[in-house]
Structure formats: C-alpha cells, structure tokens
Amino acid sequence: MPAKKTVQLRAKKLAGTRPSVQAPLRRVLFLCSGNFYRSRYAEALFNHQARAADWPWRAFSRGLSTHLIGGDLSIHTRRALLRRGIALAQTGPTRRHLTRADLVSAAHVVALKESEHRPIIRARFPDHDSRVEYWRVHDLDAASPAETLAAIDAQVARLAKKLLKVKQN
Numbered sequence: 001m002p003a004k005k006t007v008q009l010r011a012k013k014l015a016g017t018r019p020s021v022q023a024p025l026r027r028v029l030f031l032c033s034g035n036f037y038r039s040r041y042a043e044a045l046f047n048h049q050a051r052a053a054d055w056p057w058r059a060f061s062r063g064l065s066t067h068l069i070g071g072d073l074s075i076h077t078r079r080a081l082l083r084r085g086i087a088l089a090q091t092g093p094t095r096r097h098l099t100r101a102d103l104v105s106a107a108h109v110v111a112l113k114e115s116e117h118r119p120i121i122r123a124r125f126p127d128h129d130s131r132v133e134y135w136r137v138h139d140l141d142a143a144s145p146a147e148t149l150a151a152i153d154a155q156v157a158r159l160a161k162k163l164l165k166v167k168q169n
Contacts, residue, residue: 028059028163029106031117031132035063035095037074038112038137042152044081044090049160051090057163060106061091062098064120069095076145103128108163112137112152133159 028046032039039061046059063069072094081088103109103125111117114134122129137151 025056025058026107026163027105028057028108028110028159029102030059030061031064031098031109031111031121032061032113033063033065033116033139034069035061035066035097036069036071037077038139038148038152039063040073040091040095041077041080041149042110042112042156043092044077044086044088045084045152045156046160047090048084048086049156055160055164057107057160060102062096062102064098064111064117064124066095066097071095076140076149080145080149098125100125100128103131108159109133110135110155110159113139 030039030042030046043059043061046057049055050057050059073088073091077091078088081090109128109132111121111132111134114136116139118129118132118134121132135151135155137155138148140148143151
C-alpha cells in the first residue's frame with residue numbers, strides 16, 4: 001500500500017476515537033538534535049493526521065543542538081512528506097532551538113532518541129526530564145531514512161492513540 005494511503009487510513013481509523021465535543025487544542029512537542037529531520041517529520045505527520053481527523057491536538061518541534069546543522073529542512077523529510085501528500089506547512093518554516101517556554105507550553109513532550117537527548121535535557125532542563133517521553137528513533141548515523149521514517153510513523157500512531165485515549169477519560 002502506498003505511504004500516502006497508509007497515513008490517511010491511520011488518521012481515519014483513529015478519527016473514530018475523537019471526542020464528540022470540540023476541546024481546546026493541546027500541544028505536543030517533538031524534540032531532536034537539529035530540528036531538521038526527525039522532529040520535523042514527526043511534527044508534520046502528527047499535524048497532518050490531527051487536522052484530517054479533527055483531533056484536539058497540534059504538534060510543534062524544537063532542537064536541542066540546532067547549531068550543529070545548517071539549512072532549514074532535511075531532504076529526507078521533505079521528500080517523505082511530499083511522497084505522502086503531507087503539506088510542508090504542517091511543520092514550521094525553519095529550525096528552532098528549545099526554550100523553557102516551549103517545554104512549559106507543551107501538554108506532552110517527546111524526545112526522538114533517549115540515549116542522545118536525555119543527557120541534554122537533564123543538563124539544561126532537569127526539572128522537565130520526568131515529563132519527557134523518550135523514543136528510540138535513530139538518526140542517519142545508525143539507520144537509513146526509510147527505517148527512521150517508518151519508526152516515526154509507528155511511534156506517532158501509538159502516540160495518537162495514547163493522547164486521544166487520555167483526553168477522553
């Protein structure tokens with residue numbers, strides 16, 4: 001099945017679990033190192049599905065070490081979004097560095113790779129470490145773009161189910 005249809009089917013399947021009353025939008029924050037590849041893809045995928053299924057959530061993304069990367073958006077992210085029919089506008093226009101205000105404004109926080117991101121969170125924002133859900137999604141040094149993006153697809157689907165279930169209870 002083409003990737004675009006898979007994304008649309010997941011959104012429709014989860015749509016049946018949405019609340020019947022329109023709740024105010026809550027925010028989920030995706031973190032990675034450069035805010036260039038993984039977190040931007042997760043943000044766009046989540047927002048695409050949330051808008052399609054009218055979830056009461058929206059995503060934004062930030063980086064922990066944005067100074068290490070140049071450019072605005074990974075070619076792997078750009079290609080994957082276009083291939084899946086997800087508008088580039090579903091992610092921010094450029095990379096942004098994480099601030100304390102970002103953490104405070106998020107109802108849920110996800111860091112894409114625990115071994116890479118937990119030490120930075122603990123050092124810079126120790127009072128927020130316990131709020132972060134850590135995933136194990138590899139960067140280009142340890143996985144191909146196909147593997148990484150497929151892992152994010154699966155994790156975002158699990159996260160959506162979790163967030164929608166929590167919100168309804």
